[in-house]
Amino acid sequence: MPAHIKAIHCLILEITVAAHLLGLGATAFQTFSGAQLPLHTQPWTLCNGNGSICVPATLPASVHTQLLASNVIPEPYWGSGDIDLRWVALEDWVFSTEFNVSDKHLQRILGARGALDNPLPAAVLEVSDVDTIAEYSLNGRVVGASDNMFRSFRFGVEQALQAGRNVLQIRLQSPILYADDQEEHSPYQVPPLGTAVDPVIHGQGNRQFIRKSQCHFGWDWGPCFATSGLFGNMTVRAISPYFESVSADVLPTDPSDLQGTWRVRVEALAQTFGSSLQDICELSVDFQNHGTYAGAHADFGSDGSVSVSFDVVNPSLWWPNGMGSQLTYDIYVHLRCGEMEVDARKLQTAFRTVQVVQTPTTGGDKFHFRVNHKDFFAKGANFIPVDSFQDRITKDQLQHILLSAQASNMNMIRNWGGGLYQSQEFFDMCDQLGILILQDFMFACAMYPTDPDFLDNVRKEVLENVRRLRHHPSIAVWAGNNENEAALVQNWYGTQSNYSLYAQDYLDLYLDVISQAVAEADPQRHYLSSSPSNGVAEKSHGFLSANPQSEYSGDVHHYDYDSDCWDVSVFPVPRFCSEYGYQSIPSVTTFQSQIPGEEMAWGSKLLEFRQHHPDGMAQMTKQIEMHYPLPNNANGTDAFQHMVYLAQIQQADCIRRETEHYRRHMGVQMEDGRGLTMGALYWQLNDIWAGPSWASIEYGGMWKALQYNARRFFKQQLVGLQVDSNATKIRVYVVTDTGTEQAMKHLSMSLTLRTFSNKIISKQDISLDAIENKAVLGDWLDVPAMLGGLPAASCVAVLEAKGSKINDPESDNVIAIEPLVPLKFTASGNFLTDPQISLKVLEQASAGAELTVIIEAKAIVPHLWVQIPDPTLVWDDNDFWMLPGRKKLSARRLQDSGSEDGAFKGPITLMSMYDVMQLATVDV
Secondary structure, X not given: OOHHHHHHHHHHHHHHHHHHHHOOOOOOOEEEOOOEEEHHHOOEXXXXXXXOOXXXXXXXXXXXXXXXXXXXXXOOOOOOHHHHOHHHHOOOEEEEEXXXXXXXXXXXXXXXXXXXXXOOOOEEEEEEOEEXXXXXXXXXXXXXXXXXOOOEEEEEOOOOOOOEEEEEEEEEOOHHHHHHHHHHOOOOOOOOOHHHOOHHHOOOOOHHHOEOOHHXXXXXXXXXXXXXXXXXXXXEEEOOOEEEEEEEEEEEOOOOOOOOEEEEEEEEEEEOOHHHOHHHEEEEEEEEEOOEEXXXXXXXXXXXXXXXXXXXXXXXXXXXOOOOOEOOEEEEEEEEEOOEEEEEEEEEEOEOOEEEEOOEEOOEEOOEEEEOOEEEOEXXXXXXXXXXXXXXXXXXXXXXXHHHHHHOOOOEEEEOOOOOOOOHHHHHHHHHHOOEEEEEOOOEOOOOOOOHHHHHHHHHHHHHHHHHHOOOOOEEEEEXXXXXHHHHHOOOOOHHHHHHHHHHHHHHHHHHHHHHHHHHHOOOOEEEOOEOEOHHHHXXXXXXXXXXXXXXXOEEXXXXXXXXXXXXXXXXXXXXXXXXXXXXXXXXXXXXXXXXXHHOOOOOHHHHHHOOOOOHHHHHHHHHHHHOOOEOOOOOHHXXXXXXXXXXXXXXXXXXXXXXXXXXXXXXXXXXXXXOOOEEEEOOOEOOOOOOEOOOEOOOOOXXXXXXXXXXXXXXXXXXXXXXXXXXXXXXXXXXXXXXXOOOOEEEEEEEEEEOOOOEEEEEEEEEEOOEOEEEEOOOEEHHHHHOOOOHHHEEEEEEEOOOOOOOOOXXXXXXXXXXXXXXXXXXXXXOOOOOXXXXXXXXXXXXXXXXXXXXXXXXXXXXXXXXXXXOEEEOOOOEEEOOEEEEEEEEEOOOOOOOOOOOOOXXXXXXXXXXXOOEOOOO
């Protein structure tokens, strides 16, 4: 071994052993005497730019949360905090910390520098998840800058290190002022203009000029806090080889034989300091799970890159939720130099294939997903950031939301392009729960700059994140952006004023830069240029279709708040719907942590202030008034509980009807070529704060009525009733997903029309044969003939199983209950009967693991809602129709509460449409 390599080898041994002896988890200022010093574990100070405010800080940290912890500001989510605290985002902020370096260790580093045969620094500062525009100074000397919260950065610091005390400062520039400055110096306008932000959003403009989460500048469902902070790794590293990236892919050697041999390929890029160390360093891979073992070794190339491959025979396959098991495997990747391990990573992966099927069909092209040669209907929702402040997002919060998705029979979520790429922890959970991800890149509802620096920044962002995430079996497809193609070609932001310029910018960013970066880093996965888009048909349109929301190819986004959602003819019949939805408001339990009691009224100024969607309150009210009795004095505080109930019921019912419409077109194609629908991802799964939004899970975790309905309308086998908009026809249908293990092949049912006192008016026997991966639609039946002269408003349709029970063997035989007309007509005709509901709580199981109640009713109960003020509680059913009699209902937590005292606390309240009717005067 050459003398200089031997010297460096000895140095690695010294600093690595020193690192182990030091124990790098201290909470006081630390001494840098080993291979690396993690600065994110030690104390920091946070000051504003002029030093007039200084507080202690603990990483991970956003500026707002650290100011809150020192009582400089109130809870940002309280009241109108997003406006009242805007000054925070308009300031520069400085995080600082200290560490020590012994003279001996500094001489080691500088001595090693002289022995290297390349110009790489012997000591670096590594940072990740820095939000966003940062300048780094060590001992008063600027050592680097970063401008992208989605990337990691490394800066040489050996020239700035000094023996003894070292001071690191990170100055974060106001993201608002930075974005405004970038816009001011742009050679041309890049819409939307900063002055074009809708006033109801209370946001800031020019977000497209800064590479940070776009919703930080405000959205129509969330606040604008334009955060700054340090959320990731912050480490000083001495000369020692380390991984820059590690990724893997898993593919069958014969794509037609998934029970045969699979090839696992691991790629790594390491800093081995050129030829100085590459001769003594190697990559080692271990793969050992579920009785399967493999291993491989390889030496690094001159550029620090290496790849190894090994074969696994007949592994267990990974399947989406509802189609099979989710067996995952761990790949352990080691960087060894001589006898020492100097870096290591663990990757979770699985054996599965995923394809986007876009073969030609009548009028256009199919669009659906195929896993392990099985086509399936994608069921799920869109995911947004869990909190405005990244350091407040916990593993338990993510787990509750994703477990909720799994428990609601979802098999796919879309990680929306205005938020965050999400952590490894998030994707690990999705892997384990069988939830596939339609993964956007972080560009949304805007045109973007395309100067060389911006494009280079984006290219590095895409390469890093794709390599970081590509080993996850949950990632199904990459998508370039959210709605930017539609915004461009449909002139949302005045792009027609210079269309050719903006069109070229669009192609430069999403086709030349992002598409090519994806092809380089993950050639096995499909890339969609935008969502929505016309999919494979985009190529023939130059990737700019006149109508990117065609029902004949690709995916669509659909919103219509004015039409009657009971009339399914207002919905599209697309190949795949990746966004659709209606708004509601969260529960009083969730609201009370963020707004004062006197503002809990439908017409309050603060509720209107938190409604960031233009005309949102009026649109919700309109849908409610179409279908339900509206309480007298609906805008008062006394009626607020009932308005929350009505808003959630109308949201759930509208989205249920739209989702069932899409599922009824699975495997069914209309004469005009539309149909063959194979995906429904509603907007949106979760909330970022307490306010009016499209979410089905409230901020804090409480399930809305929509989430309970999703568990029903996303069942593996959905059996339901469809009543036409005129209440003249009714039919039964059955939709059966791929791989549904307990699906009924032949369904024998009875359909009855009943009064609300449960008197049977007519009865019809129904038989249907289910077909996997296809909707089977029964014959239309004549409703007036079945009513025998009674008003439609006086009756409901009840579908029951005959003989064996359908869908849920533990429930009664009721499959579906459907009103024939909106309940406002039932209320106006005084057809509802007092159900005289009673509730009895049975003894709780140990540690509060389960709560069981018995509900009794003496008449049909429309939309019975059972609530307890515990956001982690999930009932096994809610917002349901109940026939007279007894119903046992249980509640449990989706995850361990972490407390020995897990008893449910708080009153259990019941509400039904009969309660609302007592407060209403309905004129129709």
